[in-house]
Amino acid sequence: MTGAPSSAPGPGRAETPTGRERRTTRRAALSRFPRHAAAAIALAARAAPAVFTGHVLLTLATGALPVAAAWLTKLALDGLTEGGTSTAALVGLAAGLAGVGVVTAVTTHTNQYLQSQLERAIGLLTQGRLFTAVNGFVGLERFESPAFLDRLRLAQQASAVGPGQVANGILGLSQAAIMVTGFLGSLFVLSPAMTALVLAAGVPALVAELVLSRQRVRLHWDLGPTERREIFYGQLLSTVEAAKEVRLFGIGAFLQGRMLTDRRTADAAKALLDRRDALVQSGLALLAALVSGGGVVWAVLAARSGHLSVGDIAIFIAAVAGVQGSLTAVAGHVAGSHEAVMLFEHYLDIVRCEPDLPVAAAPAPLPALREGVEFRDVWFRYSDEHPWVLRGVSFRLRHGEALALVGLNGSGKSTLVKLLCRFYDPTHGAILWDGVDLRNVDPARLRTRIGAAFQDYMAYDMTAAENIGLGDLDAFDDAERIRGAAERAGIHRKLSTLPRRYDTLLSRRFPMTSEDGEAATGVVLSGGQWQRLALARAFLRDARDLMVLDEPASGLDAQAEAEIQEALRTHRRGRTSLLISHRLGSVREADVIVVLAAGRVVERGGHADLMAADGEYARLFALQASGYRAEDVRPGVEEAGRR
């Protein structure tokens, strides 16, 4: 195959919505509101059923209390001014008022506590579900998509507080509705015209709040990349990994400038919305003040002409304020829950996301490797927008064989390994495990069969034992196996001398407590020591069918490299392995060497054959060997180096 396949779907494309798609999504979001609000409420109820029930009951009860207080006040005032009411009845009304006050005070704080408890329970449940979903993405493509990362950030925010906000918003809405109904009823008895006026004045507030809440959600989304960049610059300025270069190159102020520019951009957009918010709210507040002011004038004149009693005036003032306050609260709760539901959608999008790589409904079984792995005309690019990285790669790795991949930087070696672990699927062509296409097997099952040390290995801020044990959770607490792996990776001696040996924290990021309960300092390993630790982690999985080592010795000193090469040679014997290395001295003993150039296999064969062919491999080998001229190497050492 010579030409590049033309219609390959790129893995990143599906996650990058266009402006039109985003607008359609927003419109559709409104129609999905009831369904998603119901999902959020159901989630809240499931997180802590008893707390949720208590919170609902108290919230609804709190809605009726102000109406009851207003009526009790009216009756007491009328009783006092109009006469004919017994003292016992007046005392009863006063006691009722006091009782309402006591119940209000108690329920308010109890309800606040229940609300906090509910939010914590929801946060725990949703964070768990969110990261279960994230862990379920078997590939890497989503983690490289800016749209996905924005959605994940919003989902994290929304999952922690979203369902609680939705529940509170809807409960608050019900509470405000009870209050509005109670006060509207009271007001209607006194003045139907005023009731209509107060109600009409509340409608613009509702509409305005809805529009503003949509704008706020849109702003959250639009500012996603800016805010993530700001966090990125902030991390560069505050993590030890970047601190060296930041100081040496004197780029602290430069990065800080970029961070603050992003912050200013985000702040300017937020300030614009806040100004709009303030303007609209002030206008609405003015309207409300005019309506209630006019109402009070009318009530006083009506009382003067004998149409209203003193108690009527009291309940009128309470009702106008109550209706207006409740309508504002209704608008606020509608907007709040609308905003929370729209944010909660990001959470739902992630937890209900389709698998990132197609997983067969009935995956093919993946028994131990018997024949080998075959790359069959594999073409790959990271997305439609990216250039081809692999262009029709075909080769076989036979069972029990040690295969080395060599080639210049960027020729596609690590990409091949990522495809082999099925972090991505080939755009065209296939990778076959004993003849079975990797697309047809369960990725988790495939990975249990592979041991690997990646070029960009992880240095976990955990103890030494944990750093190795993560290689195989079955051996996580198996000190013997962990020590064995460390010995083979040549890091045991170093780990044995650490303050708490294998239990020493390999980080200064977190506090460590020593055996006597005192605070102790974590230890920092050198680059080469970390690389040995990463190798030990890989060795812990060495009973797996296939060992993949991507530049396992790039950071090691000459002696360590010789030791590791020896360990790898011993390990490879009779096992299937794939080694990537730029140090051609370490690949010469491989059974097969595959040379990649610009995503194509340009040579393959044993070291001697490739040297005899005098092609790309021989050129690279000679170039590297010229750095070790024979006259500079003592005879014994030269021999040892060749072993």
Ligand SMILES: Nc1ncnc2c1ncn2[C@@H]1O[C@H](COP(=O)(O)OP(=O)(O)OP(=O)(O)O)[C@@H](O)[C@H]1O
């Ligand atoms: N996640 C990614 N998204 C987009 N392009 C990528 C990604 N990873 C690698 N590439 C590109 O793919 C090409 C091959 O990269 P790869 O890491 O496979 O090369 P390599 O042969 O392992 O290089 P090296 O010897 O430097 O490790 C490079 O041009 C690189 O820019």
